[in-house]
Amino acid sequence: xxxxxxxxxxxxxxxxxxxxxxxxxxxxxxxxxxxxxxxxxxxxxxxxxxxxxxxxxxxxxxxxxxxxxxxxxxxxxxxxxxxxxxxxxxxxxxxxxxxxxxxxxxxxxxxxxxxxxxxxxxxxxxxxxxxxxxxxxxxxxxxxxxxxxxxxxxxxxxxxxxxxxxxxxxxxxxxxxxxxxxxxxxxxxxxxxxxxxxxxxxxxxxxxxxxxxxxxxxxxxxxxxxxxxxxxxxxxxxxxxxxxxxxxxxxxxxxx
Amino acid sequence: xxxxxxxxxxxxxxxxxxxxxxxxxxxxxxxxxxxxxxxxxxxxxxxxxxxxxxxxxxxxxxxxxxxxxxxxxxxxxxxxxxxxxxxxxxxxxxxxxxxxxxxxxxxxxxxxxxxxxxxxxxxxxxxxxxxxxxxxxxxxxxxxxxxxxxxxxxxxxxxxxxxxxxxxxxxxxxxxxxxxxxxxxxxxxxxxxxxxxxxxxxxxxxxxxxxxxxxxxxxxxxxxxxxxxxxxxxxxxxxxxxxxxxxxxxxxxxxx
Numbered sequence: 001x002x003x004x005x006x007x008x009x010x011x012x013x014x015x016x017x018x019x020x021x022x023x024x025x026x027x028x029x030x031x032x033x034x035x036x037x038x039x040x041x042x043x044x045x046x047x048x049x050x051x052x053x054x055x056x057x058x059x060x061x062x063x064x065x066x067x068x069x070x071x072x073x074x075x076x077x078x079x080x081x082x083x084x085x086x087x088x089x090x091x092x093x094x095x096x097x098x099x100x101x102x103x104x105x106x107x108x109x110x111x112x113x114x115x116x117x118x119x120x121x122x123x124x125x126x127x128x129x130x131x132x133x134x135x136x137x138x139x140x141x142x143x144x145x146x147x148x149x150x151x152x153x154x155x156x157x158x159x160x161x162x163x164x165x166x167x168x169x170x171x172x173x174x175x176x177x178x179x180x181x182x183x184x185x186x187x188x189x190x191x192x193x194x195x196x197x198x199x200x201x202x203x204x205x206x207x208x209x210x211x212x213x214x215x216x217x218x219x220x221x222x223x224x225x226x227x228x229x230x231x232x233x234x235x236x237x238x239x240x241x242x243x244x245x246x247x248x249x250x251x252x253x254x255x256x
Numbered sequence: 257x258x259x260x261x262x263x264x265x266x267x268x269x270x271x272x273x274x275x276x277x278x279x280x281x282x283x284x285x286x287x288x289x290x291x292x293x294x295x296x297x298x299x300x301x302x303x304x305x306x307x308x309x310x311x312x313x314x315x316x317x318x319x320x321x322x323x324x325x326x327x328x329x330x331x332x333x334x335x336x337x338x339x340x341x342x343x344x345x346x347x348x349x350x351x352x353x354x355x356x357x358x359x360x361x362x363x364x365x366x367x368x369x370x371x372x373x374x375x376x377x378x379x380x381x382x383x384x385x386x387x388x389x390x391x392x393x394x395x396x397x398x399x400x401x402x403x404x405x406x407x408x409x410x411x412x413x414x415x416x417x418x419x420x421x422x423x424x425x426x427x428x429x430x431x432x433x434x435x436x437x438x439x440x441x442x443x444x445x446x447x448x449x450x451x452x453x454x455x456x457x458x459x460x461x462x463x464x465x466x467x468x469x470x471x472x473x474x475x476x477x478x479x480x481x482x483x484x485x486x487x488x489x490x491x492x493x494x495x496x497x498x499x500x501x502x503x504x505x506x507x508x509x510x511x512x
Binding site: 121122123124125126129130133134137149150155156157158159160162163164166167168170171 | 415
């Protein structure tokens with residue numbers, strides 16, 4: 001196994017499952033920490049602030065500061081900032097999205113927006129959707145934090161960001177620019193934060209369709225760990241395989 | 257022009273435009289009324305009760321009782337009633353939908369629904385969408401009042417029923433059965449109310465994509481009147497033409 005200098009790590013299904021820890025993964029991160037290897041947790045959850053995510057991880061015994069967390073809201077905000085530093089943004093989403101935009105110094109508006117950005121919003125209203133639609137029809141660019149169509153919860157699969165976002169794409173006929181995994185943008189933004197090169201970085205996750213494809217799309221090596229969504233059976237029919245496939249992160253052998 | 261015995265008539269763009277009357281159309285309906293020819297106003301607006309629609313029309317001078325109005329909510333409720341008389345329905349929509357289901361004696365539930373039915377709902381919440389998604393995933397049949405993606409308003413085009421409904425189709429992967437125009441179901445349900453045969457009935461409207469296609473799909477003659485959406489230019493590229501095309505309903509000549 002190659003001597004990687006940086007690690008991008010998915011959370012749900014990889015480090016924990018809902019509220020349950022995956023011990024082998026936590027030991028793996030502890031080893032990264034001990035060796036001083038940089039790592040960043042990559043999540044398509046746009047609703048939380050990185051400090052909340054870091055707290056959850058710390059409580060589980062994962063060595064994690066706020067700086068180790070990179071959400072799709074942060075990737076979205078920094079993408080927009082790069083495109084247009086003084087962009088006015090009509091944002092539809094939860095606290096994690098609004099805070100990420102604030103943290104990037106982007107002004108949030110209801111009208112005359114340069115960008116409409118949408119993520120999961122469990123306080124969605126018709127008025128928010130109307131404002132989004134009107135701004136897009138008036139020419140605002142349309143960006144979406146992530147395309148996940150379903151949200152796994154204790155009640156079952158509920159509507160995810162990707163399905164709520166379809167209201168705006170269907171009504172305006174404009175497809176959004178998606179930022180989160182499996183898009184390469186998320187990985188590229190994360191590499192800027194991590195500070196390692198594509199050649200030296202490994203993307204780790206349990207979900208082929210999001211984590212592994214994000215790695216493949218961005219042109220970096222990927223490691224699929226079978227502790228979550230994608231099964232060995234699922235992989236059989238897939239053409240572009242992950243660089244590595246393992247059952248548990250305890251199987252990973254660090255180069256000495 | 258053929259001697260039709262029954263008339264299905266669209267409202268917005270045909271009888272009025274927003275709050276503005278179309279005098280020629282109103283005179284046309286008065287003539288139908290005078291001659292004792294049966295007519296039914298067909299609207300894809302699922303949010304209103306037919307009595308409210310009738311009042312608006314009466315106020316504009318159109319001879320209209322509640323019985324002259326057939327909404328997509330009424331068509332949807334009677335379609336479900338025909339499919340399963342004791343169906344339990346999880347309904348997402350406005351008053352017009354809930355009342356139409358009640359009027360058909362269909363029980364409305366949050367869980368263990370046989371049908372999920374969705375129309376325009378400007379009081380949409382995540383919880384309503386979640387209930388709809390969970391019921392569809394649990395096997396409920398999915399029916400949509402209409403597929404209109406945009407709603408023309410004074411503020412501009414806002415999200416229509418079809419765009420809100422996409423949340424449930426995208427998140428569950430299940431496409432709804434659409435009832436409203438241009439589906440033939442709406443026309444077939446209307447003919448049952450009107451009591452005339454397909455051969456003897458004319459569908460009149462301003463919108464090729466909804467009104468005229470509904471007529472064509474149901475196999476009845478159609479009349480496009482250029483007082484609304486579809487222009488003569490639009491018609492040039494269309495293969496299946498309306499049976500008749502006129503500029504205004506004042507041009508219609510009744511058989512003596």
